Amino acid sequence: MFYRLSGVHHTRYETARRLWPVPTDRWQVWILLALAVAAPLYMSDLYLSSYMLPWLVWSAAALSLTLLMGIAGQLHFGFAAVMAIGAYSSIHIVRAGWPFEIALIGAGLTAAFIGCLFGAAALRVKGLYLVMATLAMQYLVDWVIINVPAISGGAQATLQTPDVTFLFVPMQSDAALYYGALLWAVIVTLLVLNIKRTSFGRALVAVRDKDYAASIIGVNSFKYKLLAFFTSSFLGGVSGAVLAFCYYQAVTPEQFGFNVSIQLVAMVLVGGLGSVIGAYLGAGFVLLAPIFLTNVVAYAAIQGWLSVSTNLLAHIPLMAYGALIIGFLLFEPLGLAKIYDNIRKYFLVWPFRHSRS
Amino acid sequence: MDTTDQTTHDGVTLACEQVVRRFGGLKALKGIDLGIRQGEIFGLVGPNGSGKTTLVNAVTGFYPPQEGRIVFEGAAINHLKPYQVASRGIARTFQNVALFKGMSVLDNILLGRHIFMRPSALASLFYWWWAQKEEVAHRRQVEEIIDLLQLESVRDEPVDVIPLGMQKRVELARALAAEPRFLILDEPMAGMNQEEKEYMVRFILDAQEALNLTILLIEHHMDVVTAICDRVAVLNNGEKIAEGTARDAIKDPAVVAAYIGKSNDAA
């Protein structure tokens, strides 16, 4: 009815490879994009800058990580450290007098080079050992940032982001910051979508699935693993910089701690490994579900339906978040993207249920 | 056995010279000599564990030989990594199908074009101005191979849902997509019924003719080997025990002994 597969014919290879071959999907994307662009018009500043904006930036970060974990199959439990490198180097580059645009690229490159260093060290191993090696990277980067005052910004260890302009737009108003985050999310989304349908993505997936079969068709698996680390760390670094400038505006090392790394992995897994829409859904879910649950319980407590100590209330987000990860892994290992896909498939044949494939 | 073949070196495109490969104390290849000529289908037969797949792994760089040389088109390739061997124009299929499970048939075959493509994240970012042209150009080539191997009907299916016979064909297609001059097929007909085997033989012969290939074929089905191989070599225990036309090699007493055991009387 809404989704029509019949009538979609490809007469050119270009259209056969387009991003959303089904017209309804394309309309949805355009509508969502329009809604996102118009958000400052109908959304209060509070919602815009404390929900929409961080959601977009975290989605971009989750997308960067899903490129590495989902598409290239390399596990990373220290991605928050990569973002930290991006955030801190962008601030220092701007402070050194360079324009913000250069600082963003510099942030990406710095994160990519340091990320690759750890990647290269860890690429001899895979699976569990890669998890441990990246975990060690997280602790090392944290320590360096905390213990070098020149990086962390002195004794109070808080670093204010300087005022900047991006493409001649001063990044001060809520709307400007929001559009900055939106632009970055769109760029990362397009990049990951396009990587998935081009030779680069295919080579990464090949190395992930069967490295020996990949090598016999000419894919240098070490090179592509390293490229995956590079690209993903670059995107992660810029995401960290965008997060610092558009959202936090004052960075401390704790904002990029080990728990944040786990949170990113949780976003990717809850959303669905390797899925683009999953990164958005996962980021939203991991950010909002614990807050939502706490509010529900707090509301119930205020109404007198159940008695909860403030101490327990304070720990509900942590429990909810742990339970969320466990629940998804047990009951829907393919994540929210799979749930979305099921719904979409249902509507593909609706109202003719019998032809469901 | 036709001894003159071994002495004349003209036309030899891939030569193994005294190839030795050990795994710990086990000597899997004990100094193999082979010469495979341009344009022929060369059969490699022998009992299980005789070293056929190890030899192929030595040629393709997975288990580089510890002694001896492997020469392809006049250049030694025994020190190359598998992905470098691929770019020299050697392609292969695997005994147990090694396709990329998460991808469609089309993407699997497109991956075969990898050595001709220049993948990069930047090109992907600017897809509409940069990567699209390349994708479309290679898609044309891949469609020709899909035509040749009659894979049109499964083009967009994920590879893990199509039947095994079809998967083997996709793997052949992926190997052909790399436009190899030398193709190694490791038991392409294992687990197939008679009809599927006949199809596969037809496709192999078609491909050889269309692309002017030299083929090294490992196969247990002797009917296939005698039907399509110009020459065969028989391996046993890491040694070559016979070489020549299929009919001659099968009759060789050493081969009979290797397969059936030493008889008291060759009746």
Place this chain on the structure above:
Amino acid sequence: MAYFLELLINGALTGLMYSLTALGIVLIYKSAGVPNLAQGAMVMIGAYAIWMLASMAGLPLYLAIALAAAAMFGFGLLAERLLLRKMVGQPIIMIVMLTLGLEIFLRGLGPGLLGASPKSLDLGIPLTPVIVGDVFINRDYLVGGIVAMILVGLSLLFFRTRLGTKLRAVSDDHVSSWSVGISVERAVGISWGLAGISAVAAGALWGSVQGVDWTLSTLLFPAVAVVILGGLDSIIGVLVAGLIVGILGSVIPGYVDPIVGGGTRDVVTSLIILFTIMIRPHGIFGREDIERV
């Protein structure tokens, strides 16, 4: 020199206490091939359990520890039955994340129910240090080190019993174990239970050293370094690597911390993990898994 000896001895003893946490990880990995990143949180829960039984219910200490051990054995069985068994055959990332999810959940649950402030757990060990020559040795660490050695020794012996032999068979090959009639599920369950018991031992000792609160779960990090260095499937590796991690993590910060301003213990631990993975990923005593092309 006395300073060095003190760092060395106390470091070695701390390291042995790390081994206690690491022992649980190895026990599970050996039988199930699952890296249990919830072990740190299990240590914390074990310590909370003892504290509840001893301070809230007023039981004598030895009884509290015994009951807590029984409870954590049950917890291990339950975690395996309800969570891990459902994940058999899933990729490693899924399993790692599941145990991390469990770790996060427990880290919320314990302090959430019992209060976030640290609880003191008194094992009756005097606070005065043992003094040998010029060297001050922490009595808690001394007891901890001895208990750790005993438990690791017992684990080694355990693997020579009938049940232990079954566990060894299971760790070698699940399918062949099934085919000779060993219940792989039960063996894996038991190894989780044993990990629960070792968590109680670690919880008691670490709880008495630093109090019972969520920070006990951060023992996971040194424990991970210990299992990586010693080899994920080696019990003797736990002991040796525990000593190395403990000593390096005490001696190096002892000299470097005053210069750079602290926190080098985590750096040392990280570097141990990194170097092990770069040079010898399977650790000192671990089995090298050979991959087939």
